[in-house]
Amino acid sequence: xxKDKISSQEIIDLVATKLSISKRVSEEFLKNMFxxxxxxxxxxxxxxxxxxxxxxxxxxxxxxxxxxxxxxxIVLEGYNKITFVPDNxxxxxxxxxxxxxxxxxxxxxxxxxxxxxxxxxxFNEQALEIKNILSEINSTPKSKEDIxxxxxxxxxxxxxxxxxIKSEIIEQTELTDVETIVEPVELQHxxxxxxxxIIINNPPEPVENLIPPVEIINTEEKNTSELIExxxxxxxxxxxxxxxxxxxxxxxxxxxxxxxxxxIKKKKLFLLSLPFLLMIVVGLLYFYNLPFHTWTxxxxxxxxVNPINWIDxxxxxxxxxxxxxxxxxxxxLRDSSNTVKAVDTLELLFQNARKYDEFITIDRARTLNSxxxxxxxxxGHNAFWVYIYxxxxxxxxxxxxxxxxTLFKIPKIHEKLIDLNNRRSFEMAKKLHAIxxxxxxxxxxxxxxxxxxxxxxxxxxxxxxxxxxxxxxATTSMATITIKQGDRLTTYAKKYYKHKDFWxYIYxxxxxxxxxxxxxxVGMAIKIPKLDPSLIDVNNPACIQKARKLYEIYVQKNx
Amino acid sequence: xxxxxxxxxxxxxxxxxxxxxxKLLDATVEACTEQLGDGKTIGVHSFGNFEVxxxxxxxxxxxxxxIRTLIPPKLVVNFKQSNILKDKLKNLPHHE
Numbered sequence: 001x002x003k004d005k006i007s008s009q010e011i012i013d014l015v016a017t018k019l020s021i022s023k024r025v026s027e028e029f030l031k032n033m034f035x036x037x038x039x040x041x042x043x044x045x046x047x048x049x050x051x052x053x054x055x056x057x058x059x060x061x062x063x064x065x066x067x068x069x070x071x072x073x074i075v076l077e078g079y080n081k082i083t084f085v086p087d088n089x090x091x092x093x094x095x096x097x098x099x100x101x102x103x104x105x106x107x108x109x110x111x112x113x114x115x116x117x118x119x120x121x122x123f124n125e126q127a128l129e130i131k132n133i134l135s136e137i138n139s140t141p142k143s144k145e146d147i148x149x150x151x152x153x154x155x156x157x158x159x160x161x162x163x164x165i166k167s168e169i170i171e172q173t174e175l176t177d178v179e180t181i182v183e184p185v186e187l188q189h190x191x192x193x194x195x196x197x198i199i200i201n202n203p204p205e206p207v208e209n210l211i212p213p214v215e216i217i218n219t220e221e222k223n224t225s226e227l228i229e230x231x232x233x234x235x236x237x238x239x240x241x242x243x244x245x246x247x248x249x250x251x252x253x254x255x256x257x258x259x260x261x262x263x264i265k266k267k268k269l270f271l272l273s274l275p276f277l278l279m280i281v282v283g284l285l286y287f288y289n290l291p292f293h294t295w296t297x298x299x300x301x302x303x304x305v306n307p308i309n310w311i312d313x314x315x316x317x318x319x320x321x322x323x324x325x326x327x328x329x330x331x332x333l334r335d336s337s338n339t340v341k342a343v344d345t346l347e348l349l350f351q352n353a354r355k356y357d358e359f360i361t362i363d364r365a366r367t368l369n370s371x372x373x374x375x376x377x378x379x380g381h382n383a384f385w386v387y388i389y390x391x392x393x394x395x396x397x398x399x400x401x402x403x404x405x406t407l408f409k410i411p412k413i414h415e416k417l418i419d420l421n422n423r424r425s426f427e428m429a430k431k432l433h434a435i436x437x438x439x440x441x442x443x444x445x446x447x448x449x450x451x452x453x454x455x456x457x458x459x460x461x462x463x464x465x466x467x468x469x470x471x472x473x474a475t476t477s478m479a480t481i482t483i484k485q486g487d488r489l490t491t492y493a494k495k496y497y498k499h500k501d502f503w504x505y506i507y508x509x510x511x512x513x514x515x516x517x518x519x520x521x522v523g524m525a526i527k528i529p530k531l532d533p534s535l536i537d538v539n540n541p542a543c544i545q546k547a548r549k550l551y552e553i554y555v556q557k558n559x
Numbered sequence: 560x561x562x563x564x565x566x567x568x569x570x571x572x573x574x575x576x577x578x579x580x581x582k583l584l585d586a587t588v589e590a591c592t593e594q595l596g597d598g599k600t601i602g603v604h605s606f607g608n609f610e611v612x613x614x615x616x617x618x619x620x621x622x623x624x625x626i627r628t629l630i631p632p633k634l635v636v637n638f639k640q641s642n643i644l645k646d647k648l649k650n651l652p653h654h655e
Binding site for chain 1: 560561565568569572573578580583585586587588589590593594595596597599600601602603604605607608611612618626627628629630631633634635636637638640644645647648649651653
């Protein structure tokens with residue numbers, strides 16, 4: 001960008017030459033024009049100039065500020081300011097060097113990622129919630145179950161108890177019997193001992209006396225034995241009564257136990273069915289999620305396949321395990337047939353679809369690198385430039401570089417082939433690249449050499465001529481004109497093609513004569529080429545853009 | 560004041576037909592546009608300067624969606640009023 005400033009004088013000169021009027025008139029006009037604008041603005045009006053812009057009076061509010069040197073707060077007074085908002089056409093013209101740039105969204109990927117995770121997260125949360133609830137439900141019956149089990153154990157103990165008790169009682173009674181048997185003997189012994197002692201103690205006593213004590217002893221013996229025996233009987237009776245009570249109690253306990261057993265069974269059934277229900281619910285939930293989907297599929301399929309194999313194998317038991325594995329492998333392969341199919345379609349497309357019947361547009365390219373740029377522009381990635389190359393192979397041939405401004409078709413490619421998210425489509429492009437460039441004898445390296453640009457466009461004309469594409473460099477000319485003072489190519493473009501952006505075509509047609517399109521010598525005769533109407537369609541922005549691009553290429557070349 | 564009103568006013572001021580004024584005005588606008596398109600600065604005495612400024616590329620973040628977008632550099636026309644006009648504007652009563 002050159003920063004040279006021009007004064008109103010130059011504008012006056014330009015206007016004067018343009019309209020072929022005297023400078024005095026144009027000067028007067030310019031002065032009047034700006035003075036009227038000024039007056040209108042001072043009157044508080046906004047002034048709109050067609051194709052140029054709008055002048056407006058803007059009131060800036062007073063604001064507080066701080067004096068940098070003293071630190072004092074000062075109030076900047078409000079003031080009026082004239083603002084100028086350029087018209088869209090002026091904006092476009094001024095921004096022409098950067099018009100091809102477009103704003104790039106940097107992280108729309110994040111947004112895309114967020115969207116699918118939301119339902120998943122929701123599912124997970126729901127699943128977690130359900131799990132929690134179920135675990136709560138599980139935990140409470142478990143404690144109950146524990147209690148029940150304890151009671152059951154108790155009951156079982158009770159069940160066992162009566163028999164044990166019986167045996168114990170029998171043992172006890174036997175023991176007591178034995179004891180009762182033993183005890184009197186002991187007692188007798190003791191009494192005998194006493195007797196003997198008595199006898200020993202009383203040796204001088206007469207024999208007569210000897211007999212009665214024995215009798216006494218006997219009576220005593222009898223008494224004691226009699227005394228002991230009823231006691232034992234009472235004990236036995238008591239024990240028997242206890243036994244009966246215990247038996248009755250155990251029977252009652254048994255009845256209770258049976259009832260409780262049923263309850264436990266019911267609860268156990270419920271508890272058993274709960275996990276299954278849980279499994280089903282969770283399975284249903286995850287069935288609609290992709291990762292689990294495949295996982296469950298695999299599992300289901302493997303499990304589904306196995307029994308069949310077993311059934312198959314059961315009659316011929318001699319089938320080796322290798323066969324089984326092979327069968328399973330086959331079945332798994334069949335499972336993954338979906339992905340295989342997808343690959344097939346891509347390959348089919350790769351093999352068949354490259355006929356290039358449809359085209360998006362035509363564009364201009366200088367080197368194979370430009371192809372890459374075009375590919376990035378139209379397909380979203382430069383890796384697919386090979387398709388453009390292939391579509392224009394007849395035109396390009398084996399050369400890496402071609403004459404500037406040659407028009408190329410941008411073929412319409414099936415979206416699957418240029419799927420940015422599919423790695424295979426890139427692989428395909430690479431494959432195509434390998435096929436194309438291994439065949440060609442030159443084996444060009446596209447990035448290696450820049451194109452030497454030939455200056456004469458007329459030589460390009462036959463190369464660029466195509467049946468479907470409008471030819472910008474037709475030799476027939478619409479008119480021949482002589483350049484007047486102040487004329488520019490844009491003025492002619494506007495006059496003949498209804499839009500000034502097509503001026504480059506005129507320049508192209510007269511390239512051999514015109515040296516500098518910005519500075520036309522007065523009196524020079526130039527041809528106005530007859531152009532295909534589809535190329536200079538004013539209503540089609542692509543045409544205008546193309547014309548501008550041509551100019552850009554020209555500018556780059558001259559740099 | 561729009562284009563037509565401006566033409567009418569200039570026509571009465573200069574006492575020349577409107578068609579003439581329109582021609583002149585169109586030519587002037589076109590000349591100015593071309594010069595600006597070439598990146599030149601136009602200085603109009605006692606009115607102001609029209610200059611082309613380059614706005615550098617910048618990163619904009621959408622406040623609601625947090626989408627970051629790279630805005631490419633661009634050239635814009637900027638008008639700066641001259642000091643003479645500024646002084647004149649100072650005398651204007653504050654409206655609104």
